[in-house]
Amino acid sequence: MTEQKHALTPNKWIDNYADYLFNYTISRVNNSDLAKDLVQETFFAGLKSAKNFQGKATEKTWLVSILKRKIIDHYRKINSKKGQAEVRMSFYDDGENEGSWLEERVPQSWDNASEKRIENEELRIQLAACIDKLPEKYAMVFRMKTVQEFETEEICKELGITSSNLWVMIHRARTQLRRCMEDNWFNN
Amino acid sequence: MFKNLKITCNQATTICDKNQYGEGSVKELIKLNIHLILCRICMKYSKQNTTLSSFYKAYSMHCKDIKYCLSLEDKEALKAALEKNKE
Numbered sequence: 269m270t271e272q273k274h275a276l277t278p279n280k281w282i283d284n285y286a287d288y289l290f291n292y293t294i295s296r297v298n299n300s301d302l303a304k305d306l307v308q309e310t311f312f313a314g315l316k317s318a319k320n321f322q323g324k325a326t327e328k329t330w331l332v333s334i335l336k337r338k339i340i341d342h343y344r345k346i347n348s349k350k351g352q353a354e355v356r357m358s359f360y361d362d363g364e365n366e367g368s369w370l371e372e373r374v375p376q377s378w379d380n381a382s383e384k385r386i387e388n389e390e391l392r393i394q395l396a397a398c399i400d401k402l403p404e405k406y407a408m409v410f411r412m413k414t415v416q417e418f419e420t421e422e423i424c425k426e427l428g429i430t431s432s433n434l435w436v437m438i439h440r441a442r443t444q445l446r447r448c449m450e451d452n453w454f455n456n
Numbered sequence: 457m458f459k460n461l462k463i464t465c466n467q468a469t470t471i472c473d474k475n476q477y478g479e480g481s482v483k484e485l486i487k488l489n490i491h492l493i494l495c496r497i498c499m500k501y502s503k504q505n506t507t508l509s510s511f512y513k514a515y516s517m518h519c520k521d522i523k524y525c526l527s528l529e530d531k532e533a534l535k536a537a538l539e540k541n542k543e
Contacts, residue, residue: 278538278542281538282531282534282535282538283531286526286531286534287524287525287526290524290525290526291523291524291525294524300524303524304526304530304534307526307534308534308537308538311534311538311541312537312538312541315538315541315542358466359464359465359466366464367463367464367465367466367467368464368465368466369465369497374497375497375500375501375504377500378504378507381507385507385510387510387511387514391511391514391515392514392515392518395511395512395515396515413477414477414512414516415512415515415516415519415520416516416519416520417516417520420477420479435470435473435474436470438473438474439469439470439473439474442473442476442505442508443469443473445508446501446504446505446508449508449511
């Protein structure tokens with residue numbers, strides 16, 4: 269018995285896959301315009317390399333694999349931008365105090381923590397605002413890990429980073445988010 | 457032996473963050489807990505981290521429920537662009 273070969277039907281791509289690919293992209297990049305561009309580029313690249321499609325995977329899987337490359341290209345671009353915003357340091361990075369808290373970044377007590385624990389719309393808006401303040405690559409990794417709850421291995425594979433890279437980025441993102449929530453939610 | 461267990465605040469809070477996802481190794485958790493006994497600042501960070509994790513969890517549940525779709529106009533524009541690209 270021969271395996272069934274999958275065929276491409278580009279005329280139906282948008283009706284069949286545009287929403288799926290768009291949703292897939294936005295859960296990673298969290299920017300609607302950028303997601304639209306990446307989906308469009310994916311379809312263009314799909315058309316261009318349609319002759320190389322061997323029918324081993326389904327059309328959808330094949331399009332997703334193209335999209336994944338577009339997303340990793342985007343990540344590399346934001347990771348290598350010259351003069352890109354880094355998160356603010358919270359620890360001494362050299363000298364005898366290396367690795368200790370910088371005085372001005374030491375966590376403060378949250379005096380009214382108990383009444384601020386209510387989870388509501390206002391809190392979600394504040395969290396979203398704090399995440400948006402992170403440099404893009406930190407926001408992307410934080411969202412994938414914490415909001416979309418992807419496996420560490422999956423994120424590392426998708427972005428071409430090591431797990432220690434990932435944890436350093438998560439750590440920096442969370443340290444900055446803690447401070448942002450301290451200033452804007454707890455002790456405001 | 458004990459020297460190997462000593463870590464900085466930066467390392468301790470990195471492990472603490474990792475462990476918010478349940479992914480700290482046993483060795484890392486031993487180092488973290490020794491550090492937390494000695495360091496009140498990181499202890500505070502650790503407690504606050506638990507609160508933040510519960511916030512993130514609720515935020516995540518809310519966000520994951522949202523399904524994003526392209527508008528009909530966007531799809532039409534995409535179709536036109538694709539058609540043009542074929543030529």
